[in-house]
Amino acid sequence: MWDDVGSGELEVLSPPQCLELLGSVTVGRLGFTQGALPVIWPTDFLLHGEQVVIGTGRGGEWTAATAGSLSVVAFQADRLDERGRALWSVLVVGQARLMLACPALSGWADAKGRCIVIDIVKIQGRRFAHCH
Template identity: 40%
Template structure:
């Protein structure tokens, strides 16, 4: 019987020294979010949390994502009318080798985009990943924006 191979030595943040977190202001966090190429929308699906990776844009402090009319997210946002549905949106940029970077979470109300001109503009600006035709959009108005920066 041969012995199992030895595990590779741990590398990364521990080898480079301790890390600490620095709290970001809401303005700093939204600025970083606006420059990110993708994030994750967190919503409720059949009474359980659901998370989907999506691309987004920041428009006057609101997070906009494209979706399709048959999506659970769009149905919930539409069904809750003017109130919208509570969601969270998370994006980050953390280096896999140094473990340095940032992470931002925005929580707020998600509503469908009803204005056809705005929808047309968002469809020109956002390039969704392959899948169903993204003929709808939702806007998230953040009420709570938190973020951290991971520093050495």
């Protein structure tokens, strides 16, 4: 993805810049392992402080992201231009946990109030200054 932006300049983003950009979009991709195989699913989300929150009424596949005591996941979001080229991309690595009630997010999470919360451990991002 980084090689097809023409003659654009690549800017490495600071963690605060990454959080600001992450908070400006509502769709990303959750990556985790299920049965020792990688799984990546698109999903809507909210940024709540330094946590990524994904409302989930979904079953087994999504709960696999939070199985075990050390459920390390990846989460990625980006913004594309009108030609489908990335203008910026942010990648989060963190520990995921399933919460059966998300009272602070009750207006957004599914009717049962369950959500996956990713505590951000590492965040990095890149932005393209001039996409041609």
